[in-house]
Amino acid sequence: MRDVAIIGVSQTKFGELWDTSFRDMITEAGLKAIGDAGIEGADLEAMFVGNMSAGLFVEQEHIASLIADQAGLNPIPCTRVEAACASGGLALRSGIMAVASGYHDVVISAGVEKMTDVVDPTPVISTAADQEWEVQQGASFPSLYAMMARRHMHEYGTTREQLAMFSVINHKNGFLNPLAQFPMKITVDQVLNSSMVADPLRLLDCSPITDGAAAVILCPAEDARKYTDTPIYVKASAQASGTIGLHERRDITTIDATVHAARMAYKMAGLKPQDIDVAEVHDCFSINGLLAIEDLGFVEKGKAGPAVEDGITERDGKIPINPSGGLKSRGHPLGATGIAQTAEIVWQLRGEAGKRQINGLEIGMTHNIGGTGGTAAVHIFSN
């Protein structure tokens, strides 16, 4: 198995991009990643693109072919991978396997979602849950995560304010990210007084509806220095599945897919949670940020609330989480999120993260999940 490195990354501005089409966004991300890697489009040997539901959002399937066509990449093989909001993480992993296998050398893994071209995105997003056992009974993601939050509060004494703190810290970071959808600071009071969405979750606990795209360029680790002076190495690429429906879980305050993927990733990299210097975690709702730092092993089970309150996840804390602003502030264009997380970690490990740069980083992690945790992808990188 060949080791793999990242030699280029990109992210478009995230937001409600009314003037930018699906195909324009992904092409922009691809061109910027190619530019960042200092290669030509013709150097690419394969493309993988993560996208949850262009079929329902913009009535277009077969998007890998469309993108290759739009970007002038024919005839290279182009594949879409999908696992709801973890689609980006899986596109990254597919690209890594394509390089690791020796099938391809220089590969682009991208992610894209255009969510604002439908009147109501909620029914589309809900297709990531179990239609028959959850959605047809009235559940949607805010209500499913609300149950997880309520149970975490009941089991571990997590407070409403601690949930809010996760959003507040995300926005404090996103305020420094020019590509973030909502680069403004918020307060705990603002979270607690924002509109109720699904008790106990309020508007400012929820990641937004976002258009956006991101891309990374991969090559064999041994070739990386031909292209760049700052290669970032893939130390682990792990993926696991869990039940798609909440009702089947032994415990709805633990996402087993995250636990399994993290365990595999740590084993593959020969590292422990305390070796991770920075992580981008999947905070589609504030509660999921807390679950993530527990399930990834950064804090003890049930202790995420006090840990966030104590500031350990701040940029100057023990384990900085979501320096990009996370899904909450940077935005969450479903299929693009796993790739945007990777771009942020690459920028941080290169020392190119601008005003939000954290110093002295060596090891970074991304954590990307689908649905309420039916899929999890965990990657570890080093400089």
Next chain:
Amino acid sequence: MRDVAIIGVSQTKFGELWDTSFRDMITEAGLKAIGDAGIEGADLEAMFVGNMSAGLFVEQEHIASLIADQAGLNPIPCTRVEAACASGGLALRSGIMAVASGYHDVVISAGVEKMTDVVDPTPVISTAADQEWEVQQGASFPSLYAMMARRHMHEYGTTREQLAMFSVINHKNGFLNPLAQFPMKITVDQVLNSSMVADPLRLLDCSPITDGAAAVILCPAEDARKYTDTPIYVKASAQASGTIGLHERRDITTIDATVHAARMAYKMAGLKPQDIDVAEVHDCFSINGLLAIEDLGFVEKGKAGPAVEDGITERDGKIPINPSGGLKSRGHPLGATGIAQTAEIVWQLRGEAGKRQINGLEIGMTHNIGGTGGTAAVHIFSN
């Protein structure tokens, strides 16, 4: 790069399966493939599933998680891949890369589509074409392939009867396939007198709307004989992209993605077209069967019509094509087709194809495309 072998295959009955749900079909295919390989579900290390549009057909995305859950496969990594009607071929290729890379040993690649749960499947299928440049202008797949057929007739003198012959031979084969959707013989006259769909294509030139699933189980070639006495080896796995829209092509009677993928596959296997003993090709419409045998190099460009008329593609001909009945007679559940083609070639190479068995086979090929050829996957196998 590790060599890869196939140790188990399956296909459900194809048809309008009103009593069988999406999740039931794919679980049945998976269990049968596991049984065929003589392994346990717990031996599987990863799953890839090809599916074009469960989002639009059954309002369910995140299907790999759903399937893993339904089949009790958690926590192994499960990934959906999509490239319209080539989704199955890409799921196979993803599984092959996962094994070749060393990331996983025993992997299941499956395909599934439930097409009969919507009132009108045509708008769903049309999402595989370019929405903005084709579909919104009124094009659908029958009309796009009709243009390709008309041009082939104009350029090369291909006759209406020769197109019909491709369907007739498919049905002659499918008549012997107990898993086929339409296992009945048809005549050239019946094709010529069937309802007009898009001139010159008539109903019996068109593959049907189908529910179905199929699965294959892969492992490192060096381990294959631990599991089976009849391993089938993957000699080549190639994939290419072409323009998603017809209007951008240099020639609409050639599918460049097929040409590129075939060239790569032959190179990878160290073989030539004349070395192929049997092939399953993607005949979503009769014209596409003719284009396939030209683009794969079995006959000279423009000569497919007379070749089919001369019987070279019959089971006892020079290059037997679609012994399963092809998309036309076996049926075409979009995401399952590439995997079902693989199952047929495996059965043929093992000598387990029952009444439709062709004797003395050593090398087989599958050819699976998406849309009008925006994606093509070509695989070569040997016994």
